[in-house]
Amino acid sequence: MAAVYLFELAHALPKDVYRAKNGYNHNRVHHTFVHLLGSDHFWRNALASVSMPDFYPEDVADIDALISMLEIERKGWHELRDTCVLVWHTLQHVILHNVQYHTELARMLTDAGHSPGDLVFCIRR
Numbered sequence: 703m704a705a706v707y708l709f710e711l712a713h714a715l716p717k718d719v720y721r722a723k724n725g726y727n728h729n730r731v732h733h734t735f736v737h738l739l740g741s742d743h744f745w746r747n748a749l750a751s752v753s754m755p756d757f758y759p760e761d762v763a764d765i766d767a768l769i770s771m772l773e774i775e776r777k778g779w780h781e782l783r784d785t786c787v788l789v790w791h792t793l794q795h796v797i798l799h800n801v802q803y804h805t806e807l808a809r810m811l812t813d814a815g816h817s818p819g820d821l822v823f824c825i826r827r
Contacts, residue, residue: 706769706772707818708735708808708811708818709735709765709768711811711816712731712735712765712816713765713769714816715731715811715814715816719731720732724810724813726809726810727803727806730759731807731811731814732759732762732764732765732768733759734803734806734810735765735768735807736758736761736762737803738799738800738803738804738807739757739768739771739775740756740757740758741796741799741803742779742796742800743756743757743775743778744756745792745796746778746779746782748792749789
């Protein structure tokens with residue numbers, strides 16, 4: 703997942719830069735990651751007809767907690783994929799949403815001196 707690579711780059715940022723206001727849509731690298739994961743979480747649970755509480759930037763302590771949540775979401779999507787047929791327009795929304803915020807995160811990281819270079823949206827292990 704491209705997000706894993708972005709997490710690796712963000713992990714190298716000084717904490718004050720990682721949490722600094724930056725003028726982008728969610729105003730901080732941390733908040734943008736939380737939004738991205740929260741959206742994936744929302745749509746996965748909506749597709750599974752499960753009601754789960756949202757989570758917010760203040761609910762997630764740091765980037766290590768976000769990385770753990772990313773792994774939970776990845777496993778959840780794999781389970782969902784294995785148990786039902788996903789509707790194409792929902793997948794389209796999730797994909798386009800992820801592209802938007804991966805792009806913003808890449809720009810924020812670049813602005814902070816940690817460019818990911820060309821983003822290739824593939825699975826990194």
